[in-house]
Amino acid sequence: MFENGSSAFDGLLDSAACSGNLEAVKFLLDKGCKPTTQTSYVAADRGHLNVLQYLVANKCPYDWRICYGAGRGHMNVLRWLVESGIDLDYRAFQFASASATAGLEVLEFLLANKCPLSPECCACAASA
Numbered sequence: 112m113f114e115n116g117s118s119a120f121d122g123l124l125d126s127a128a129c130s131g132n133l134e135a136v137k138f139l140l141d142k143g144c145k146p147t148t149q150t151s152y153v154a155a156d157r158g159h160l161n162v163l164q165y166l167v168a169n170k171c172p173y174d175w176r177i178c179y180g181a182g183r184g185h186m187n188v189l190r191w192l193v194e195s196g197i198d199l200d201y202r203a204f205q206f207a208s209a210s211a212t213a214g215l216e217v218l219e220f221l222l223a224n225k226c227p228l229s230p231e232c233c234a235c236a237a238s239a
Contacts, residue, residue: 125150128166131159136166146171156180160187167197189217193224 124144127135128151140146146166151173154163157180167173178199181188192199 120144125153128159128162129153129157131157131162133159133162133165136162140169148172148174148176152176152180154180155185155188155192156183158185158188160185160191163188164191173197184217186216186220189220193220193226199226 120139124136124139124146127139128146131154146169151163151166151171154166155173155177163177177188177197178192181192
């Protein structure tokens with residue numbers, strides 16, 4: 112059904128990850144859907160830690176955007192990313208920490224875990 116890179120199913124995996132439907136993600140991966148960096152990003156952005164963990168464990172590609180998504184106030188995702196030792200782009204955390212949706216809790220966590228943050232990021236997050 113998903114053979115030969117059928118574009119008819121390109122968005123299904125991202126939609127399943129975005130909605131947090133782990134069973135659908137597993138099914139679609141088993142059927143040959145190819146995950147992209149967008150797939151991991153939408154799981155992180157929506158706070159679906161179980162989906163993100165499954166995707167990363169199954170070699171789904173990811174980029175700096177998972178950090179941005181995690182830094183938007185999804186503390187469960189943020190904690191897992193920092194504790195799991197995934198190579199993180201702290202610039203993405205800085206931008207997310209400065210946003211009104213993340214605020215002080217994210218900033219405090221990043222500082223407590225010795226994540227490098229710019230003075231501008233700290234000022235923006237503290238005023239959020």
